[in-house]
Amino acid sequence: MQRILGLVLTIAALAQVALGSQTHEYNFTTGWVRKNPDGMHEKQMIGFNGVWPPPDIHLNKGDRLILRLTNGFENLTTSLHFHGLSHNITQGNLNQMDGPEMVTQCPIMPGDTFVYNFTVPEQAGTFWYHSHSGAQYTDGMRGALIIHDDEEPFEYDEEMVIQVTDLYHKPYYQALDEFLTRYNPTGAEPVPENILFNNTVNASISFEPSKVYLLRFLNVGTFVSQYIFMEDHEFTIVEVDGVYVQPNTTDVLYLGTGQRTSVLVRAKSGSEKNYALMQTIDQTMLDVIPPNLQLNRTNQVVYNRSAPAADEYFLDTYDAATNDFYLSPLSGKPLFPEPDYRIKLDVVMDNLGDGVNYAFFNNVSYVHPKIPTLLTAMTAPKELVKNPMIYGDNVNAFVLEYGEIVEIVLNNYDDGRHPFHLHGHNFQIVQKSPSFLEDTEDGPAEPVPYNESAPLMDFPESPMLRDTVILEGNGHLVLRFVADNPGMWIFHCHVDWHLEQGLAAVFIEAPDVLREVEQLSENFKQVCYNANIPTVGNAAGNKDNWLDLTGLPKQPKPLPNGFTLKGYVAFAVSSMVAVWGLYTIVQYGLHETTQDDELIYNTLKNLLKESEQNSG
Numbered sequence: 001m002q003r004i005l006g007l008v009l010t011i012a013a014l015a016q017v018a019l020g021s022q023t024h025e026y027n028f029t030t031g032w033v034r035k036n037p038d039g040m041h042e043k044q045m046i047g048f049n050g051v052w053p054p055p056d057i058h059l060n061k062g063d064r065l066i067l068r069l070t071n072g073f074e075n076l077t078t079s080l081h082f083h084g085l086s087h088n089i090t091q092g093n094l095n096q097m098d099g100p101e102m103v104t105q106c107p108i109m110p111g112d113t114f115v116y117n118f119t120v121p122e123q124a125g126t127f128w129y130h131s132h133s134g135a136q137y138t139d140g141m142r143g144a145l146i147i148h149d150d151e152e153p154f155e156y157d158e159e160m161v162i163q164v165t166d167l168y169h170k171p172y173y174q175a176l177d178e179f180l181t182r183y184n185p186t187g188a189e190p191v192p193e194n195i196l197f198n199n200t201v202n203a204s205i206s207f208e209p210s211k212v213y214l215l216r217f218l219n220v221g222t223f224v225s226q227y228i229f230m231e232d233h234e235f236t237i238v239e240v241d242g243v244y245v246q247p248n249t250t251d252v253l254y255l256g257t258g259q260r261t262s263v264l265v266r267a268k269s270g271s272e273k274n275y276a277l278m279q280t281i282d283q284t285m286l287d288v289i290p291p292n293l294q295l296n297r298t299n300q301v302v303y304n305r306s307a308p309a310a311d312e313y314f315l316d317t318y319d320a321a322t323n324d325f326y327l328s329p330l331s332g333k334p335l336f337p338e339p340d341y342r343i344k345l346d347v348v349m350d351n352l353g354d355g356v357n358y359a360f361f362n363n364v365s366y367v368h369p370k371i372p373t374l375l376t377a378m379t380a381p382k383e384l385v386k387n388p389m390i391y392g393d394n395v396n397a398f399v400l401e402y403g404e405i406v407e408i409v410l411n412n413y414d415d416g417r418h419p420f421h422l423h424g425h426n427f428q429i430v431q432k433s434p435s436f437l438e439d440t441e442d443g444p445a446e447p448v449p450y451n452e453s454a455p456l457m458d459f460p461e462s463p464m465l466r467d468t469v470i471l472e473g474n475g476h477l478v479l480r481f482v483a484d485n486p487g488m489w490i491f492h493c494h495v496d497w498h499l500e501q502g503l504a505a506v507f508i509e510a511p512d513v514l515r516e517v518e519q520l521s522e523n524f525k526q527v528c529y530n531a532n533i534p535t536v537g538n539a540a541g542n543k544d545n546w547l548d549l550t551g552l553p554k555q556p557k558p559l560p561n562g563f564t565l566k567g568y569v570a571f572a573v574s575s576m577v578a579v580w581g582l583y584t585i586v587q588y589g590l591h592e593t594t595q596d597d598e599l600i601y602n603t604l605k606n607l608l609k610e611s612e613q614n615s616g
């Protein structure tokens with residue numbers, strides 16, 4: 001049997017070579033590049049080899065990518081994630097190529113190089129790559145990754161790759177510092193200064209009469225979703241997040257950060273005039289709308305260079321934006337059966353004892369373990385590898401059995417929209433509630449959690465499959481996937497500001513199976529060594545007693561009982577936050593942070609006592 005399997009694999013490998021699969025090599029060194037993307041503010045963007053924006057990467061199904069990423073920063077760690085790719089060990093790939101630092105790899109230190117090396121055997125469509133170190137990609141460390149497919153189920157004359165994003169004039173780490181402080185106790189997110197169309201503003205694309213174009217739109221932004229619409233042209237959606245879909249025609253697209261939608265557009269038959277290609281911020285996501293923020297930006301679809309530029313163009317309503325719940329995969333893949341394991345995650349945003357606003361799944365705000373979760377899974381004693389304890393109780397670790405059907409229920413106790421992204425998988429969208437923001441006659445808007453005995457909508461026969469989905473304000477989502485891709489897969493909000501607030505969980509998927517196949521490369525270990533991170537141990541870095549989690553990095557303590565928001569806005573104690581962003585700024589050690597939290601906590605308690613005495 002084994003021999004037959006080996007033979008089949010060899011044949012498969014040969015077939016790939018025969019079909020002309022290629023290896024694409026890139027050597028990228030990160031670094032700051034001075035640019036003025038919106039024509040309003042010059043700033044340092046993060047480019048590769050001195051060039052910003054980084055290039056789009058084009059592969060064909062079956063190809064190999066070898067990307068050597070060298071950290072050219074002076075004082076930041078870095079990493080690279082390939083958003084949407086499955087890195088499936090049963091297809092000859094490795095979990096260690098996924099990218100998120102402290103989950104599947106050690107942070108790459110200044111001067112160091114990590115080699116990303118993998119194939120794309122089965123997937124095709126629109127993907128992207130970006131730094132997975134703090135909110136680093138905010139400053140431009142990202143690009144599209146397109147996997148072409150000879151057997152695309154649609155036809156067109158030309159394709160275009162179009163990234164949309166938000167732009168912040170401040171460096172990302174400064175925006176983050178100002179966001180995650182007790183001076184911002186409500187957790188109001190940094191507001192972008194602009195939105196970009198393929199890394200610029202007032203952009204144009206050229207159309208020739210009667211041609212059919214495939215436009216691949218990607219929202220590679222950090223925070224705001226965008227609506228996209230084209231004056232007097234229709235979009236036919238054919239691909240979403242690397243999944244071919246039953247064609248669906250619409251006037252307007254909605255893209256949350258991380259999401260991709262490819263559409264076919266038939267050009268007009270004449271070339272008398274030009275048309276507007278609009279992008280609009282989903283303003284419901286902003287707590288405040290600064291008066292000088294341009295919510296709509298106009299780009300040009302140029303048919304005729306001698307004709308005047310198109311005027312801006314507005315829609316009365318965005319209601320026509322396709323709701324992905326009602327799309328279907330072209331494959332017709334049926335609804336997965338009843339789950340073996342249901343994971344309920346309540347999304348909450350609240351303050352902890354340091355006065356900072358955090359994000360939680362249930363009561364846990366993700367904090368990086370001391371060593372990457374993959375290393376814990378790879379080195380734990382066999383009998384403990386499925387024990388969630390060793391992964392630490394501050395990473396929201398869920399251990400999945402190989403092949404089981406997993407259902408994630410997300411209940412939003414926050415009134416904001418969150419685009420949730422799962423690494424390593426596409427999930428089925430089984431339920432997707434509307435937002436529940438409207439006040440009713442009975443009272444103010446209330447979150448509506450999922451009720452298993454009374455689902456809001458019929459379960460689709462063939463639910464939409466994708467890797468990033470919007471959870472509506474006060475609403476809920478039910479997602480299903482099969483645990484057939486052994487690895488450590490982070491599940492997180494793709495509003496990177498919220499990820500920084502701790503809105504993440506890690507699925508420890510079939511670690512027993514993973515260990516049979518995955519081997520850590522010498523390069524992988526060297527990168528850990530250079531970052532001074534041990535390569536053996538539990539989440540707290542202990543390897544003598546695997547159940548001893550002493551020293552585990554933890555979220556700050558809760559607010560002292562009775563202490564109010566208003567109280568702590570008033571006073572100042574310097575603080576640094578213990579969540580995600582920390583590792584990206586090498587200077588700050590965890591110990592400092594913990595002590596600082598301790599200090600703030602005690603100060604708060606004393607202050608509370610005083611105020612009680614005063615008022616009593």
Ligand SMILES: *[C@@H]1O[C@H](CO)[C@@H](O)[C@H](O)[C@H]1NC(C)=O
Pocket residue numbers: 025026027068
């Ligand atoms: C990339 O770096 C590798 C290893 O240092 C080197 O062997 C290779 O020639 C480089 N390739 C290019 C295209 O620069």
Ligand SMILES: *[C@@H]1O[C@H](CO)[C@@H](O)[C@H](O)[C@H]1NC(C)=O
Pocket residue numbers: 038039040201202
């Ligand atoms: C973009 O267009 C606006 C409106 O016409 C103009 O004010 C602005 O200067 C343009 N910016 C750039 C960078 O071309």
Ligand SMILES: *[C@@H]1O[C@H](CO)[C@@H](O)[C@H](O)[C@H]1NC(C)=O
Pocket residue numbers: 074075585
């Ligand atoms: C990091 O280095 C840059 C120069 O590359 C400098 O401008 C910045 O202030 C440094 N940041 C920290 C936190 O030291």
Ligand SMILES: *[C@@H]1O[C@H](CO)[C@@H](O)[C@H](O)[C@H]1NC(C)=O
Pocket residue numbers: 066115117118
């Ligand atoms: C990439 O991986 C393949 C398959 O494991 C291996 O043969 C090759 O040597 C690797 N290349 C590099 C540069 O690591």
Ligand SMILES: *[C@@H]1O[C@H](CO)[C@@H](O)[C@H](O)[C@H]1NC(C)=O
Pocket residue numbers: 053054055056160161162163198205
């Ligand atoms: C958008 O920018 C990328 C990267 O710079 C480029 O490869 C691509 O062709 C651009 N798209 C269009 C439509 O110009």
Ligand SMILES: *[C@@H]1O[C@H](CO)[C@@H](O)[C@H](O)[C@H]1NC(C)=O
Pocket residue numbers: 270271272273304305306307308
């Ligand atoms: C292009 O626009 C110019 C100016 O409006 C017009 O004179 C010309 O006829 C147009 N060309 C075509 C092919 O429609």
Ligand SMILES: *[C@@H]1O[C@H](CO)[C@@H](O)[C@H](O)[C@H]1NC(C)=O
Pocket residue numbers: 280294295296314315316
């Ligand atoms: C942007 O577009 C929306 C609707 O499409 C409209 O309500 C709003 O007034 C526009 N804003 C500006 C500044 O033009």
Ligand SMILES: *[C@@H]1O[C@H](CO)[C@@H](O)[C@H](O)[C@H]1NC(C)=O
Pocket residue numbers: 246247248249321322323326327328
């Ligand atoms: C297209 O999307 C709409 C909702 O936006 C849905 O009602 C309709 O059934 C979809 N059609 C197909 C063929 O997917």
Ligand SMILES: *[C@@H]1O[C@H](CO)[C@@H](O)[C@H](O)[C@H]1NC(C)=O
Pocket residue numbers: 363364365393394555
């Ligand atoms: C969260 O709640 C669970 C169950 O009540 C508890 O065991 C766990 O320690 C809590 N975690 C944190 C970080 O507060």
Ligand SMILES: *[C@@H]1O[C@H](CO)[C@@H](O)[C@H](O)[C@H]1NC(C)=O
Pocket residue numbers: 086088089090091424425426484485
């Ligand atoms: C992983 O690969 C196996 C074998 O080809 C396949 O059955 C499974 O569906 C894949 N899973 C994912 C998430 O790619």
Ligand SMILES: *[C@@H]1O[C@H](CO)[C@@H](O)[C@H](O)[C@H]1NC(C)=O
Pocket residue numbers: 451452453454
């Ligand atoms: C869930 O739905 C069932 C069936 O309609 C109902 O009996 C039950 O009260 C609901 N539960 C909650 C918490 O609303």
Ligand SMILES: [Cu+2]
Pocket residue numbers: 417418419493494495498499503
């Ligand atoms: Cu979010």
